[in-house]
Amino acid sequence: MAAPLMEKLSDYLGSPEPAVRLILSILIGYPFALLYRRYLFHHPPYIVHLFHTFSGLGLAAFNFGSQLYHSAVCIVVQFLLLRLMGRTVTAVLSSFLFQMMYLMFGYYYTATDQYDIKWTMPHCVLALKLVGLSFDFYDGGKEASQLSADQQKGALSTVPSLLEVLGFSYFYGGFLVGPQFTLRSYLKLTSGELTDCPGQPPNSVFPAMKRFSLGLVCLAIFTVGSPYYSDSYFLTDEYEAQPFWYRCVYILLWAKINLYKYVSCWVIAEGVCILCGLGYNGKDANGVDQWDACANMLVWQYETTPLFTGTISSFNINTNAWVARHVFKRLKFLGNKMASQVATLMFLAVWHGLHSGYILCFSMEFIIVTVERKAMALVKDSPLLTRLSASPLYPLIYCVQQFIHWLFMGYPLVPFCLFTYDKWLKVYSCWCLGKEGMRKKRNRKLGLLGWSIQPESD
Known part of the structure; x- marks a missing residue:
């Protein structure tokens, strides 16, 4: 039923069906946000995590069908890396290599000579989110004096649960096209801290x-x-x-x-x-x-x-800030600002595609x-x-x-x-x-x- 309806709508608008699905999915975020404000704001965080997880999975299924398993695999692997490897450089490098290689293989096997909306589009956003999670967890094991102001804002003092990582990854406001945000900010949202009226939904x-x-x-x-x-x-x-x-x-x-x-x-x-x-x-x-x-x-x-x-x-402010925090500034060991800039831009180029x-x-x-x-x-x-x-x-x-x-x-x-x-x-x-x-x-x-x-x- 939904497929013929989407075909008719895309024909009427004169736009490809994947593009229409994407725009509708972004717009659906507003009813979801209103539902959260009206019924879930005062509920325990785990309820909010479940809501974000299943709503995000629904959007993934609506846009990419069974290919939503790609995101699920990478999220579970990322959680296991945090749990099993802890706050180590090995965990950060393993996370970076796994997430980026998974994305690169996705680009390789799905690439065409034109712009296509497929599962790799939200996955490039997810890859940064999960790699950033490993950096923030690693930073959480350092003294505050060793971290920059940006790193202190994102550093995690405890290992997140699987439900927290799922809710963070599938949050409907950032799953498909961004923006980038830290798990720490997301946890403040689910605990009701991100509001101008303490204890009440924000006047936003x-x-x-x-x-x-x-x-x-x-x-x-x-x-x-x-x-x-x-x-x-x-x-x-x-x-x-x-x-x-x-x-x-x-x-x-x-x-x-x-x-x-x-x-x-x-x-x-x-x-x-x-x-x-x-x-x-x-x-x-x-x-x-x-x-x-x-x-x-x-x-x-x-x-x-x-x-x-x-x-x-x-x-694309959030992506640029993510790259500056997790790539450019961590390349200080090169001892050359121009070399760091070139490496950062090459990372961005490969992150976009092959x-x-x-x-x-x-x-x-x-x-x-x-x-x-x-x-x-x-x-x-x-x-x-x-x-x-x-x-x-x-x-x-x-x-x-x-x-x-x-x-x-x-x-x-x-x-x-x-x-x-x-x-x-x-x-x-x-x-x-x-x-x-x-x-x-x-x-x-x-x-x-x-x-x-x-x-x-x-």
């Missing part, structure tokens, strides 16, 4: 609805714009024949619209976390309640910053950010450029800077979205050579094969 309905509404706006922009700015258009002869300025404008608009796919999912999921209380982040200096503990997007900064570093710091496009994307990100930092230092060291940046001409400079910023954001995003070597190389060749250059290149290949070369009419 309005903040949650604000994020929900913003997420729907982003989703609408992507839904309306994506048919006009599709990935496949890059591979057509029509795109190749367009003038250079058109290709520049197209890639800029394509990048902006394409990224709303991720922005909308993260912002809607953040609203679920806020609604149930996981997003509560205490009070600021003025005594105002903060609900940004699970913020994965700083949307205003993302839309207005003219800097690549500004966009990166506003995008396609060459991911490696190229993060390699280009490193180059672009490095160049931008050099350029910013040059501006600060130049009195003339500093005065110019504060002059009435800055609005014009800002517009030019934004165009360059999003143009070069789109350029590494091409291999990220097209995945395979033959596709992204075709787009880059088109950019470098233009129509005439591509024509000559094809003719040279035909000549080497001994084929007759006919002039190509326009």
Whole structure:
């Protein structure tokens, strides 16, 4: 019954069925959060763990059917590693290797040359969550003076139960698309501590609805714009024949619209976390309640910053924070910050998948950010450029800077979205050579094969 209904709904919306299932699953988090607030907030933690476990398993079955066993296997193995190996480096390394290798084999056996929503999509989120759990348990055995502030927030003083790990892993607000959060934060949620009203559900309905509404706006922009700015258009002869300025404008608009796919999912999921209380982040200096503990997007900064570093710091915040805490900062033994950055970016590339496009994307990100930092230092060291940046001409400079910023954001995003070597190389060749250059290149290949070369009419 459900399958034909989903097929009809996906046909009506003009979207692939897996994408419709994913969006519905994220939205279902709001009724789940309301159910928790109304009926389960005052219940013992184990009841809440059971609710989170079975609701998360239901979402996994709805999206991926019997393939939900992949997540169950990795969660149980992770629990056994914590129990049997304790707070040891061996346990951390074993966890890291097992979870990442399981994810890599999943990528290898399910990979196609296009973006597919399959069980590996939530599993990459789960892999970080479980590896982070092993790090936090290991940190819990150290003195507080040996830990950074971030490590102290996540360190676990006791070994978690299987039910706690299951609830933490399958929590409906973060199972499918994130955000990342620690087991310690999750346990505060289940014990009723994450609230601005002690002993009562948090006053978080309005903040949650604000994020929900913003997420729907982003989703609408992507839904309306994506048919006009599709990935496949890059591979057509029509795109190749367009003038250079058109290709520049197209890639800029394509990048902006394409990224709303991720922005909308993260912002809607953040609203679920806020609604149930996981997003509560205490009070600021003025005594105002903060609900940004699970913020994965700083949307205003993302839309207005003219800097690549500004966009990166506003995008996928929780994952970047996880990588900084558990990969970058733990590579201090390398004794070289740049080497740590390169290793961290390569980890992110492999974590996203095995396609060459991911490696190229993060390699280009490193180059672009490095160049931008050099350029910013040059501006600060130049009195003339500093005065110019504060002059009435800055609005014009800002517009030019934004165009360059999003143009070069789109350029590494091409291999990220097209995945395979033959596709992204075709787009880059088109950019470098233009129509005439591509024509000559094809003719040279035909000549080497001994084929007759006919002039190509326009």
